[in-house]
Amino acid sequence: MSIGVIPAESRPRLPPNQRMQPSASGPSSVNRPPPMAGGGTSNSEGTMESPKVDRLLIRAGFVLFTLALLTGLVVPAFLNHRMAVAAHVTGVLNALLLVALGLAWGLLALSPGQARVTRGVFLYCTYASWATSCLAAAWGTSRLTPLSGAGYTAVAWKESVVQVLQVTLALAILAGALSVVYGLRSPRRSTHRA
Numbered sequence: 001m002s003i004g005v006i007p008a009e010s011r012p013r014l015p016p017n018q019r020m021q022p023s024a025s026g027p028s029s030v031n032r033p034p035p036m037a038g039g040g041t042s043n044s045e046g047t048m049e050s051p052k053v054d055r056l057l058i059r060a061g062f063v064l065f066t067l068a069l070l071t072g073l074v075v076p077a078f079l080n081h082r083m084a085v086a087a088h089v090t091g092v093l094n095a096l097l098l099v100a101l102g103l104a105w106g107l108l109a110l111s112p113g114q115a116r117v118t119r120g121v122f123l124y125c126t127y128a129s130w131a132t133s134c135l136a137a138a139w140g141t142s143r144l145t146p147l148s149g150a151g152y153t154a155v156a157w158k159e160s161v162v163q164v165l166q167v168t169l170a171l172a173i174l175a176g177a178l179s180v181v182y183g184l185r186s187p188r189r190s191t192h193r194a
Helices: 055-073 081-107 112-139 156-183
Strands: none
Touching: 055 081, 055 112, 081 112, 112 156
């Protein structure tokens, strides 16, 4: 018995739709994989094309990621260093959220209006959340961030501005998340038979 050779009779048999197809543009020895189960297709170079992605969300995610990294570099410049680190982490996580949403965008079953609102909510909330955390770090607010803001207090109007922003952002991102959950629902199947 030689290593690496599997006798033909012991090879698993795949259904016809999962077998390697010969390439139409090249010799018969060149095979290409069948279409992806998730909706992607194979192009002429043999690389997989993904379903529809949202380049705007992906680009916005990487811009926010860059801003978050820069925030991490200037932590000592903020009044409240713990809150500045929280702003840095918030920016990184929100950037990853935008990239993930952009990559999953083709899986959402939303109307054009719902898609526009969902995209806008996520863009606004992720950037505004990072900016609000930076503002809280610069001003030293602590009303809604008792752990990161411990030992700091700001004047009442600054505390109120940060508090209003944090509460409205929490409600808006919850609405956006519910919209994505709704958009990821299973498609309805026909109940009547032909």
